[in-house]
């Protein structure tokens with residue numbers, strides 16, 4: 001017989017002061033919590049044209065020592081009009097007792113990345129440890145990301161080694177935390 005379940009007693013929260021108390025190990029990454037939105041520009045040596053995009057990123061937690069991460073992007077034209085959906089990714093940012101980071105990200109394009117990284121006061125840098133590819137995925141061998149925080153603003157930079165190229169700039173976005 002089906003027994004009625006109760007509401008999930010462990011909801012995620014992306015707002016400090018709402019939902020579960022953040023785990024003490026999350027202290028160095030608390031400035032990431034929230035819903036971020038902004039615009040970016042992208043390029044790669046193999047691409048004929050640069051591109052512009054908008055992006056939304058959400059960092060949330062459930063009281064344990066990791067963040068839940070989700071990001072969606074869509075291309076825009078020079079006037080800001082949406083052109084088509086682009087990069088999407090989801091994953092987990094685990095904070096270790098010595099305040100370093102272990103990150104797992106999965107992409108719908110058949111790529112899974114594990115990262116290790118560091119948090120300083122206002123900057124987080126993560127670099128791939130391993131990249132796993134499904135048979136149809138583009139060849140990505142490594143990536144490096146920087147998240148530079150200035151209060152409610154954040155600059156995200158993404159370099160990657162892919163399709164025969166060494167580590168090169170792919171994306172830079174300027175985001176602002178949405179009022180909750």
Ligand code: HEM
Nearest residue numbers: 042046047051053055073086087111138139140162163171
């Ligand atoms: C904000 C997120 C992202 C946006 C807006 C974006 C956008 C683009 C665009 C517009 C292209 C050109 C091909 C196309 O039109 O689809 C491209 C190529 C590519 N992107 Fe991204 N991308 C994003 C994130 C990523 C991430 C996270 C990775 C790797 C994990 C990645 C890896 C690649 C690769 C391997 C190519 C192919 C280059 C080639 O074949 O010459 N991208 N990206």
